[in-house]
Amino acid sequence: xxxxxxxxxxxxxxxxxxxxxxxxxxxxxxxxxxxxxxxxxxxxxxxxxxxxxxxxxxxxxxxxxxxxxxxxxxxxxxxxxxxxxxxxxxxxxxxxxxxxxxxxxxxxxxxxxxxxxxxxxxxxxxxxxxxxxxxxxxxxxxxxxxxxxxxxxxxxxxxxxxxxxxxxxxxxxxxxxxxxxxxxxxxxxxxxxxxxxxxxxxxxxxxxxxxxxxxxxxxxxxxxxxxxxxxxxxxxxxxxxxxxxxxxxxxxxxxxxxxxxxxxxxxxxxxxxxxxxxxxxxxxxxxxxxxxxxxxxxxxxxxx
Amino acid sequence: xxxxxxxxxxxxxxxxxxxxxxxxxxxxxxxxxxxxxxxxxxxxxxxxxxxxxxxxxxxxxxxxxxxxxxxxxxxxxxxxxxxxxxxxxxxxxxxxxxxxxxxxxxxxxxxxxxxxxxxxxxxxxxxxxxxxxxxxxxxxxxxxxxxxxxxxxxxxxxxxxxxxxxxxxxxxxxxxxxxxxxxxxxxxxxxxxxxxxxxxxxxxxxxxxxxxxxxxxxxxxxxxxxxxxxxxxxxxxxxxxxxxxxxxxxxxxxxxxxxxxxxxxxxxxxxxxxxxxxxxxxxxxxxxxxxxxxxxxxxxxxxxxxxxxxxxxxxxxxxxxxxxxxxxxxxxxxxxxxxxxxxxxxxxxxxxxxxxxxxxxxxxxxxxxxxxxxxxxxxxxxxxxxxxxxxxxxxxxxxxxxxxxxxxxxxxxxxxxxxxxxxxxxxxxxxxxxxxxxxxxxxxxxxxxxxxxxxxxxxxxxxxxxxxxxxxxxxxxxxxxxxxxxxxxxxxxxxxxxxxxxxxxxxxxxxxxxxxxxxxxxxxxxxxxxxxxxxxxxxxxxxxxxxxxxxx
Numbered sequence: 001x002x003x004x005x006x007x008x009x010x011x012x013x014x015x016x017x018x019x020x021x022x023x024x025x026x027x028x029x030x031x032x033x034x035x036x037x038x039x040x041x042x043x044x045x046x047x048x049x050x051x052x053x054x055x056x057x058x059x060x061x062x063x064x065x066x067x068x069x070x071x072x073x074x075x076x077x078x079x080x081x082x083x084x085x086x087x088x089x090x091x092x093x094x095x096x097x098x099x100x101x102x103x104x105x106x107x108x109x110x111x112x113x114x115x116x117x118x119x120x121x122x123x124x125x126x127x128x129x130x131x132x133x134x135x136x137x138x139x140x141x142x143x144x145x146x147x148x149x150x151x152x153x154x155x156x157x158x159x160x161x162x163x164x165x166x167x168x169x170x171x172x173x174x175x176x177x178x179x180x181x182x183x184x185x186x187x188x189x190x191x192x193x194x195x196x197x198x199x200x201x202x203x204x205x206x207x208x209x210x211x212x213x214x215x216x217x218x219x220x221x222x223x224x225x226x227x228x229x230x231x232x233x234x235x236x237x238x239x240x241x242x243x244x245x246x247x248x249x250x251x252x253x254x255x256x257x258x259x260x261x262x263x264x265x266x267x268x269x270x271x272x273x274x275x276x277x278x279x280x281x282x283x284x285x286x287x288x289x290x291x292x293x294x295x296x297x298x299x300x301x302x303x304x
Numbered sequence: 305x306x307x308x309x310x311x312x313x314x315x316x317x318x319x320x321x322x323x324x325x326x327x328x329x330x331x332x333x334x335x336x337x338x339x340x341x342x343x344x345x346x347x348x349x350x351x352x353x354x355x356x357x358x359x360x361x362x363x364x365x366x367x368x369x370x371x372x373x374x375x376x377x378x379x380x381x382x383x384x385x386x387x388x389x390x391x392x393x394x395x396x397x398x399x400x401x402x403x404x405x406x407x408x409x410x411x412x413x414x415x416x417x418x419x420x421x422x423x424x425x426x427x428x429x430x431x432x433x434x435x436x437x438x439x440x441x442x443x444x445x446x447x448x449x450x451x452x453x454x455x456x457x458x459x460x461x462x463x464x465x466x467x468x469x470x471x472x473x474x475x476x477x478x479x480x481x482x483x484x485x486x487x488x489x490x491x492x493x494x495x496x497x498x499x500x501x502x503x504x505x506x507x508x509x510x511x512x513x514x515x516x517x518x519x520x521x522x523x524x525x526x527x528x529x530x531x532x533x534x535x536x537x538x539x540x541x542x543x544x545x546x547x548x549x550x551x552x553x554x555x556x557x558x559x560x561x562x563x564x565x566x567x568x569x570x571x572x573x574x575x576x577x578x579x580x581x582x583x584x585x586x587x588x589x590x591x592x593x594x595x596x597x598x599x600x601x602x603x604x605x606x607x608x609x610x611x612x613x614x615x616x617x618x619x620x621x622x623x624x625x626x627x628x629x630x631x632x633x634x635x636x637x638x639x640x641x642x643x644x645x646x647x648x649x650x651x652x653x654x655x656x657x658x659x660x661x662x663x664x665x666x667x668x669x670x671x672x673x674x675x676x677x678x679x680x681x682x683x684x685x686x687x688x689x690x691x692x693x694x695x696x697x698x699x700x701x702x703x704x705x706x707x708x709x710x711x712x713x714x715x716x717x718x719x720x721x722x723x724x725x726x727x728x729x730x731x732x733x734x735x736x737x738x739x740x741x742x743x744x745x746x747x748x749x750x751x752x753x754x755x756x757x758x759x760x761x762x763x764x765x766x767x768x769x770x771x772x773x774x775x776x777x778x779x780x781x782x783x784x785x786x787x788x789x790x791x792x793x794x795x796x797x798x799x800x801x802x803x804x805x806x807x808x809x810x811x812x813x814x815x816x817x818x819x820x821x822x823x824x825x826x827x828x829x830x831x832x833x834x835x836x837x838x839x840x841x842x843x844x845x846x847x848x849x850x851x852x853x854x855x856x
Contacts (some may be wrong), residue, residue: 048697048855048856051700051701052700053697053700053701053854053855053856054854054855054856055852055853055854072700072705073703073704073705074703076700076701076702076703076704077702077703079701080701081698081701083694083697083698083701085694086698087693087694087695087697088695089607089611089695090419090496090498091496091498091610091611092585092610093584093585093586093587094587095585095586095587095588095589096585096586096588096589096590096593097589098589099588099589099593099594100589100593100594100604100607101698101699101702103589103594104604104699104702104703104704105702105703126584127587127588128584128585128586128587129584129585130583130584130585132419132495132496133495143698156701
């Protein structure tokens with residue numbers, strides 16, 4: 001059993017809306033897996049099916065070797081979940097909710113008080129406040145501390161940093177890296193790409209309820225272009241060169257995206273023109289994402 | 305309603321918000337107005353049937369006016385015209401319902417929206433900081449005006465004098481307006497809508513108690529207390545008996561004062577904050593909240609209790625008060641009903657044939673059963689509000705199964721319903737027994753009479769469980785429809801000459817009418833056993849549905 005999550009051809013519709021339309025997802029045990037997609041792509045629906053809150057219409061799904069619907073309760077003892085939109089009981093305090101969620105996870109998963117205290121300090125949460133007085137970020141912290149303080153082997157985090165400030169986001173990243181060293185598996189859904197870039201071992205990108213791409217970032221970059229930014233002695237002519245895209249020329253300043261196969265050819269032409277300054281960088285996840293997202297608009301049946 | 309002159313002022317956007325409030329309340333608000341109107345009209349009409357002659361009403365006035373329990377419950381007698389008797393019997397209670405309408409309405413569109421964060425979104429638009437409060441009060445005023453007009457029309461149609469009807473309607477609706485302003489003030493005090501509602505309803509309860517104690521103490525006692533209560537003002541307008549119009553100025557003055565204070569507070573305070581600070585709570589959970597047992601599948605019953613206990617305490621206080629007063633009224637009920645053969649019949653229909661006092665007490669106990677059914681339904685429906693509010697999701701992502709989550713709230717509903725019925729029985733027993741000097745035996749007898757209602761009350765809540773499991777979207781409306789039908793069948797089924805099988809659908813048709821009916825294993829035990837089995841079956845079906853369906 002090396003895969004914590006195995007999903008094949010998952011389908012789910014709500015009335016006439018097809019939320020998931022043949023989604024595939026593999027999360028290996030012990031990895032941090034980023035689950036990326038624009039709003040409405042089906043990330044939350046997938047997670048809720050994995051939690052047994054929703055019933056799939058078709059396809060296969062395995063979670064920690066079990067059936068997420070049939071074995072929900074026993075599987076839940078081994079995982080912790082942070083919802084994307086954290087709603088808490090307004091009359092209970094943050095501290096009470098952290099203890100309660102830990103307790104409900106099962107008898108074996110009692111919270112270590114030292115660890116609980118350390119996390120509360122790290123995230124600067126006031127546990128004596130009633131939940132109604134918390135901001136969105138503070139509600140998020142309550143759910144995160146409850147999840148991180150548990151000893152669950154799998155963490156399902158649905159856009160966990162959506163309400164956190166940059167300082168708390170950094171604290172969250174540290175925590176995830178600690179968890180990785182402890183061998184926990186983390187599925188991290190996000191549309192904040194720098195987060196996935198900083199944390200994830202592997203990435204799955206989904207769009208319209210289907211998997212668009214999956215792999216390590218290195219594997220994905222292999223499929224993508226390099227951004228080249230050059231200051232030249234003389235203007236170089238790259239028009240019509242195969243493998244060159246989005247070419248912009250302003251006098252001697254040149255910027256373009258280059259397929260990997262064409263890199264050697266392009267660099268040859270640039271040095272021939274005399275290179276003054278040159279940056280070549282791998283595409284950011286934003287660029288990858290934009291490419292997949294905009295492909296939808298240029299694809300068949302696209303909206304104008 | 306677009307008034308350009310308001311742009312940039314604290315009132316900017318009031319018109320849009322008022323229209324939004326009307327849009328959101330387009331069903332609830334007319335329903336409140338309709339129910340209050342129908343309540344008054346139908347009861348004034350039936351009082352006319354029950355006490356058709358001046359002699360019968362004079363009889364009622366003489367015995368009712370002497371019965372301190374009834375005066376405590378309804379108010380003082382001013383006259384024996386049909387209008388005056390109607391105003392005595394329903395004026396204060398109609399004012400209570402109308403005040404509740406205003407409280408729910410105003411809190412819903414002010415503090416509840418603010419707490420949920422919806423007002424923040426609105427407040428970021430070109431909307432002034434007083435707009436939401438003003439819009440809520442405008443909607444309350446509109447509802448009050450509509451209610452006044454409708455009441456005047458139906459009272460005149462029923463055949464009551466026009467001037468008195470205007471005074472009666474205004475006595476009720478000015479009280480409702482005053483409580484709209486009280487609710488607006490309460491909404492500025494706390495940061496939680498639940499607490500704001502609680503404060504306003506608490507003021508209403510205090511107003512009722514002041515009035516009740518002032519009225520019941522009689523001349524020479526503390527009868528001036530009634531003058532301190534807005535509900536006392538409703539009574540003191542004395543519609544149909546040389547109406548004192550000037551008394552209407554009192555609720556209007558309270559409205560003005562409370563509104564002015566609410567505005568002063570609203571201008572000064574921060575968005576989202578209240579005047580009363582939030583008290584910090586425990587930073588760790590108590591053992592009680594976590595539950596004591598060590599099993600793989602946890603019952604979150606500590607949580608369910610924590611979430612529901614406040615509501616239950618409120619119901620219990622209401623039950624204790626109402627049934628103590630109703631029990632106390634049982635002494636002398638025979639002479640009170642003497643003038644009306646029809647009223648006597650009404651009680652024996654609901655309460656059985658064995659003597660008018662027993663029939664009255666049995667009728668009171670079946671009312672306790674119906675009210676307890678409403679409580680049980682609301683307690684079960686907490687499951688649905690936890691689901692739609694999103695709190696159920698993190699809970700069900702733990703090792704808590706859907707069944708144990710469902711059962712934890714159902715357990716609170718069962719225990720709470722049993723406790724409320726016990727309170728009703730003991731309170732009525734004490735109320736009656738202390739006046740007749742046989743408290744011990746009356747408490748025992750009426751406790752039994754209250755507890756036989758339990759299977760029927762729970763069967764009604766069983767319908768809510770089935771709907772929650774199998775048709776969650778329709779569960780709230782459906783469950784309350786069931787409660788409404790059961791109440792309708794119990795109160796009016798025989799009057800409307802419904803066929804027997806329809807009457808038999810209501811679980812309360814199978815409850816023995818105690819005290820009075822003979823208690824045997826066959827007549828008492830068997831129906832209760834069947835009701836219990838039906839409730840278990842309904843609950844099992846609902847939980848099976850809950851296991852199979854999508855959450856959220």
